[in-house]
Every structure is written in structure tokens, then in C-alpha cells.
Amino acid sequence: MDIFVHISSSSDVMANEKKPVEQDFNEQTRVRREKLAALQAEGRDPFRITRFDWDTTSAQIKERFDELEGKPVRIAGRLMSKRGMGKVSFCDVQDRDGRIQLYARQDEMDADDYKRFKKYDIGDIVGVSGEVFRTQRGEMSVRAKEITLLSKSLLPLPEKFHGLQDRELRYRQRYVDLMVNPEVKRNFVIRSRFIRFVRTYLDNLGYMEVETPVLNTISGGAAARPFVTHHNTLDIDMYLRIATELPLKRLIVGGMDRVYEIGRIFRNEGMDPKHNPEFTSVELYQAYTDFHGMMDITEGILSGAAKEILGGYELDWQGQRLDLSPGWPRVTMVDAVKEYVGIDFGAITDDAEAVAAAKAKGVELADTAEKTWGNALYACFDQRVEEHLIQPTFITMYPVEVSPLTKRSPQDPRLTERFECFICRSEMGNAYSELNDPIDQRERFQKQAELRERGDDEAEMLDEDFLTAMEYGMPPTGGLGIGIDRCVMMLTNSDSIRDVILFPTMRPIDF
Numbered sequence: 211m212d213i214f215v216h217i218s219s220s221s222d223v224m225a226n227e228k229k230p231v232e233q234d235f236n237e238q239t240r241v242r243r244e245k246l247a248a249l250q251a252e253g254r255d256p257f258r259i260t261r262f263d264w265d266t267t268s269a270q271i272k273e274r275f276d277e278l279e280g281k282p283v284r285i286a287g288r289l290m291s292k293r294g295m296g297k298v299s300f301c302d303v304q305d306r307d308g309r310i311q312l313y314a315r316q317d318e319m320d321a322d323d324y325k326r327f328k329k330y331d332i333g334d335i336v337g338v339s340g341e342v343f344r345t346q347r348g349e350m351s352v353r354a355k356e357i358t359l360l361s362k363s364l365l366p367l368p369e370k371f372h373g374l375q376d377r378e379l380r381y382r383q384r385y386v387d388l389m390v391n392p393e394v395k396r397n398f399v400i401r402s403r404f405i406r407f408v409r410t411y412l413d414n415l416g417y418m419e420v421e422t423p424v425l426n427t428i429s430g431g432a433a434a435r436p437f438v439t440h441h442n443t444l445d446i447d448m449y450l451r452i453a454t455e456l457p458l459k460r461l462i463v464g465g466m467d468r469v470y471e472i473g474r475i476f477r478n479e480g481m482d483p484k485h486n487p488e489f490t491s492v493e494l495y496q497a498y499t500d501f502h503g504m505m506d507i508t509e510g511i512l513s514g515a516a517k518e519i520l521g522g523y524e525l526d527w528q529g530q531r532l533d534l535s536p537g538w539p540r541v542t543m544v545d546a547v548k549e550y551v552g553i554d555f556g557a558i559t560d561d562a563e564a565v566a567a568a569k570a571k572g573v574e575l576a577d578t579a580e581k582t583w584g585n586a587l588y589a590c591f592d593q594r595v596e597e598h599l600i601q602p603t604f605i606t607m608y609p610v611e612v613s614p615l616t617k618r619s620p621q622d623p624r625l626t627e628r629f630e631c632f633i634c635r636s637e638m639g640n641a642y643s644e645l646n647d648p649i650d651q652r653e654r655f656q657k658q659a660e661l662r663e664r665g666d667d668e669a670e671m672l673d674e675d676f677l678t679a680m681e682y683g684m685p686p687t688g689g690l691g692i693g694i695d696r697c698v699m700m701l702t703n704s705d706s707i708r709d710v711i712l713f714p715t716m717r718p719i720d721f
Contacts (some may be wrong), residue, residue, distance in 0.1 A: 238366045242331055246362045254326075256285065256359040262337035269307035271342055278342040285352060286337045286360065288366075288389065289330060298515050299328065301337065302351075308392065311351040312338060326359070332398030333389075376433060381708050382716055397710050401698045402517055405472060407515045407696075408492055415507070417468040417494060422457035424450060424474070430676070431455030431615070433668045434477040437487075450476035452492045455615065455689065456676045459644060462495050462687050463679045470494035472694070482523050483706040484636060487715045490694040495644070499657045500617075501689040504641035505604055508631050508691060509538055512602070512697065513637065519701060527700045528634050530600050538602040540629070543591050546605055550595045555587045578666040584609025584624055599632035614654040614670055616642040633700060641690035648680035 249255060260286040266283040287305035294300045297316040302309045316324045330336065339356040368390055380394075387394050409419065427446065429436040431453030441448050456473045461469050472492045479485065496503065513534045516523055523535040548554045553567045564586040565575065573593050580586045588609050599605070607619060608628040616626035627643035645651050655677070659667035698710040708714040 227706055235366065238363060241368070242362065243527070244362065245329060245331070249326075249359070249362070256337065256362050259358070259360055262358065262360055263413075264305075267307040268305050268310035270304070271310055271352070272308075272350055272652055275342065280341060280343065282339070282341050283352060284337065284339050286424050287335065288363075289332055289334050289336060290389075292330075292332060303336065304389070304392065305611060311345070311349050312340075312354055312357075313343075313345060313351045314354040314357065316330065319356065325358065327357045330357075330359060331363060331366070333365070333367045334359060335341055335361040371627060377706075377708070378716070380696070381714050382719070384712055397702045397704060398712060400702050401694075401710055403519050404515050404698055405490075405694060408472065408511055408692075411511055411514060412470050412492075413508075414496060415468070417470045417496070418466065420461060420466070420469050420471055421473070422451075422454050424473055424476075426451055428671045428673045430670050430673045432477075433612075433614075433670065435479055435667050437476050437478045451710075452477050453691070454491070456673060458493055458495050459684065459687070459689070460676065460679045462497050462644075463682055463684045464619065466549070467497040467590070467685075468495070479716065483708075484696065484699075486707050486711055489707070489711070491691055492694060493689070493691045494685055495689045497685040497687050499515065500643040500686065501606070501629055501641050501688055504688045504690040505540065505629060505631075507604075508538055508639045508641065508692065511692065512631075512633075515697070516701065525701070526703050528705060530634050530691055532601060532634060532700075534633075538604055538631075540604040540606055542607045543587060543605055543609075543625075544607065546595050547587060547590045550598050551590045553590060555583065555590075558583065561586075578610065578661060578664055581607075582611055584611040588612050595638075596632065597635055600634055602631065602633045604629045604631055610654075613642065615645055615651070617645045617647075618650070636696055636700075637693075638700070639692040639694055644684070644687040644689045646680065646684040646686060651680055652677055 238618045262384060264286040265283045265284055266278070268285065268287070271278055271283065285305060286305060287303040289301055290304045291302040292299060299314045301312040301314070303312050314324065314327060317328075329556050330671060337358040337360050338352060338354050340354040341352060343353050344374050345351050371559065380391070413419070425439070425441070425448045427448055427450055429449040431451070432455070434452040436449040436452050438447055440446070440448055452475060454473060454475070458469055458471060469490060472490065474488055474490050476493050478487065481487065494507070510680075513536050515521060516525060516534045524531065524533050526532070544556045548556070551571055555564060558564045558567060561582045564583040565581045568575070568586040568590050571590065571594070573583050573586075573590050575581060575589050588611070591605070605628040607625045608616070608630075610618060610624060610626050611615070613626040613628045616628045619625040620628055629641055630637050631639040645654070655670060655672040658670040662671070695707050695710050698704070699707060702710060
């Protein structure tokens with residue numbers, strides 16, 4: 211019933227409004243159930259109908275009107291409005307593509323069928339046989355010959371979106387949101403098209419799509435707190451995956467040179483406009499390339515998707531006009547911090563000096579972080595630089611302390627061949643020249659294990675099987691992860707990740 215309540219800042223006003231609204235709601239549901247009972251008593255139970263073979267959609271009628279005018283069509287959808295009296299009725303029917311007007315006259319239909327149709331309610335699902343025509347007012351419509359009730363709506367829809375303006379309620383009852391706010395569907399059409407574009411792009415580069423486990427005995431591949439569950443038969447705790455990285459890299463070891471997976475990732479972390487506990491990512495790995503190759507793919511996916519889906523490289527997001535034209539700048543983290551924070555970490559060699567320089571700028575390191583040059587550099591970037599990155603930018607060469615799975619830079623072993631792509635202050639992709647030295651990898655895992663022992667529950671676990679795989683020999687490899695949801699936020703100009711996830715995680719109503 212909450213969807214019929216307009217959320218007010220005053221609890222007293224809301225309480226006064228809610229009572230009559232609930233009474234009206236209860237009366238409407240009672241009447242609808244009585245109508246259903248009457249139909250069932252007549253042997254016309256709509257829920258016993260198993261199919262309706264439609265052949266045309268509302269969009270097809272509008273796009274091909276000249277061709278279809280005067281032709282018979284069969285459409286199916288939900289009644290969204292009814293108007294008219296007596297022997298003539300007008301309705302709007304909403305199908306998968308949009309809405310089309312339905313014109314029904316008593317003298318053009320079976321008289322009993324027309325009488326039953328007059329009793330149908332907003333929200334009922336119908337199948338219509340008729341012909342395409344244009345009304346005297348010029349509106350493209352379907353002149354009904356037969357209208358079949360396919361499903362009875364026992365709950366009334368929100369009237370003129372009343373009560374569905376509250377975003378929390380929209381997210382909780384996405385099915386109603388999609389019914390009464392048809393523009394919402396656009397986000398998910400674009401989401402589907404983007405995922406399809408990513409698949410096609412990678413398939414054309416010779417990648418193979420694979421699937422890896424969602425449940426794992428070790429949580430690895432990212433710095434994140436996992437969800438824990440219990441496997442009853444094996445009597446062991448297991449973790450929902452926080453990344454697909456380690457299984458995919460095992461496949462690289464096995465000789466599958468180009469692999470990717472698009473799938474759900476689970477992280478037991480905070481929720482905000484950019485983060486949902488479960489989200490979708492694409493991770494891909496390619497043997498015999500490095501992080502520069504991954505930059506080319508990242509740019510190709512995001513700029514190419516904008517061009518194909520939106521028709522151009524320019525778009526609006528979070529109040530900014532963005533240009534995704536190819537040729538994005540590539541800036542090292544040291545240079546970015548030098549520009550925006552005023553510290554030249556390239557001229558600093560001592561850990562204590564680096565930490566002191568960061569502190570002098572008001573940058574503090576996390577309590578669990580070692581007081582090192584690399585952690586000081588990253589803290590300066592994280593706290594003072596990201597906010598300036600509006601246009602597409604690759605930030606490269608991350609400190610080894612925050613990149614436990616990344617190959618070190620041959621020029622500076624304190625840094626790694628890693629980049630993150632930022633657009634409008636948001637990280638859009640993360641990529642490495644993958645570490646393939648099993649001895650170095652073990653040492654970094656051990657440092658991560660020490661962090662866990664000191665209370666950092668986002669540090670990685672030591673994965674012995676992954677180390678065994680690496681000891682067999684992994685070729686030089688480039689790896690990339692892109693968050694699907696955040697990319698769709700950008701393409702749809704959405705300010706919350708919940709607007710691009712059909713069923714976002716929500717706190718229970720009676721929590």
C-alpha cells in the first residue's frame with residue numbers, strides 16, 4: 211500500500227492523507243476482486259488463458275503507419291487509461307515499445323464483449339484484434355474488433371504517478387516504476403545495448419567469453435570485504451567472489467590467451483550513489499600484451515559505445531559536458547599529484563620524508579597503512595586529485611603497496627604498470643601489466659596476509675593454488691576490469707547506481 215502514499219516532510223500531514231487513500235485503495239481492490247469472481251463464475255477466468263499471439267507492437271504501428279493503415283493487427287499490453295462514455299471508448303495500451311491508442315465502438319464489436327470491456331480496469335492486460343487507422347484528430351490508433359482480457363490487475367496503479375515520486379519506493383517496486391514511468395525503461399535498454407556492445411567488441415578481437423565460480427574457498431583478486439556463506443555438505447565457509455581475476459588468470463596459464471567474463475560481483479561494503487553491494491563487471495585478460503594494450507581497449511569500448519548508442523562522443527553526466535573522442539590523456543600518478551597537490555614525489559626517496567610531505571598538505575594515511583613512500587603518494591592522489599579528473603583521463607603507474615597483483619615498473623620498482631581510467635571524478639576501469647613472477651607474488655600475498663592480521667579485512671588472502679598455477683609459468687599478460695553499472699550511469703546521465711540496476715539492494719521496510 212505504500213506506493214499510494216505521497217511522502218511528506220510532515221508526519222502529521224502524511225497520517226491525515228494516508229487514511230482516506232488507504233480506504234480508497236481497499237475499496238478499489240475489493241471491486242476488482244469482485245469483477246474477477248464474476249468473470250470466473252461465467253467461465254471467463256482470465257488466468258486460465260495460456261497465450262495470445264500478437265504480431266505488431268505500438269512502435270511498429272507508428273513507424274510503419276502508411277504501410278499498415280487499414281491492415282489487421284494483433285497487439286497485447288496493459289490498459290493505462292480509459293476515456294469515453296456509452297457506445298464509444300478510447301484507451302491507451304502500453305506494450306514493450308510504448309503506448310498506442312485503442313478505439314472501441316459497440317457497433318463494431320460483439321455487444322456482450324463490449325459490455326465486458328467497459329468493466330475492465332486500468333492495469334488489466336488485454337489482447338486486441340483490430341485494424342490500424344487514424345482518428346479524426348489525426349492520432350494513429352487501432353480500431354478494435356475483439357478485446358480479450360488476458361490478466362486481471364487486482365491492485366490499482368498509482369494515479370498520475372502519485373506516491374511513486376519517492377525514489378526509495380520506485381527502487382523497491384521496480385515493476386510499478388516501469389509501468390507508470392515508461393522513460394525509466396530507457397536506462398535498461400541502454401544497459402542491454404552496452405553489454406551487447408562490449409561482447410561484440412571483445413569477440414571481434416578474438417576473446418572468448420568464459421564463466422568462473424561465484425562461490426570460492428578463498429576471497430581474492432581485489433581489496434574488498436567479502437560476503438561469507440556456508441556450504442552445508444562440505445561444512446566449510448565460502449566467499450561470494452569479489453573479483454573474477456584469479457580464475458581468469460589461471461586460464462591464461464592454461465593457454466587460453468584471450469578470455470573475458472561479464473558477471474556479478476559481490477562486495478560487503480558501504481552503499482552510496484556509486485556503489486551497490488552486488489554489481490556487474492567485465493574482466494578480460496590477454497597474453498603477450500601489457501597495460502598499454504588495455505588502455506587502448508578501455509578507450510575503444512567506452513568511446514565506441516558512446517558513438518554507437520548515443521550517436522556521438524559528447525554527452526552530459528553529473529552536470530558536466532564530456533567529450534569521449536579517442537585520444538585520452540595518459541598521466542602518471544606522480545605527475546598528477548605534482549600538478550594538483552604540489553608535491554613532487556619523483557624527487558623524494560625517503561619514506562619518512564614522503565609521509566611528512568603528505569601530512570603537510572593535510573593528507574592522512576589510513577591507520578592500517580604502512581608509512582611508506584607509496585602509501586603517501588596514493589593517499590595524496592586519492593584525497594586531493596580524483597576530484598579534478600572530469601574529462602576522460604588515464605592515471606598510470608600506481609604504487610606497489612596498493613597493487614598486489616601488478617608487475618613492477620622496470621624504471622622504478624616502487625611503482626607498478628597499472629592504470630585507472632577516470633571520467634567525471636569516477637573510476638571507470640582498472641588495469642595492470644599482470645604480475646607473473648610467482649616469487650614476487652608470494653611476497654606480496656604475505657604482506658597482504660600481515661595486513662589482515664592487523665585488522666584490515668579488505669586485504670587479500672594468500673591463494674596457494676593460484677601461486678602453484680603461476681609457478682607453471684604465466685606469459686606476460688595485460689588485464690582489465692570495467693564496472694558495467696558505472697558506465698551505464700554515464701551513458702544514461704544517471705546520478706545514482708540504483709537508477710541503472712533493476713533491483714538494487716534495499717534495506718527491508720520493517721528493518
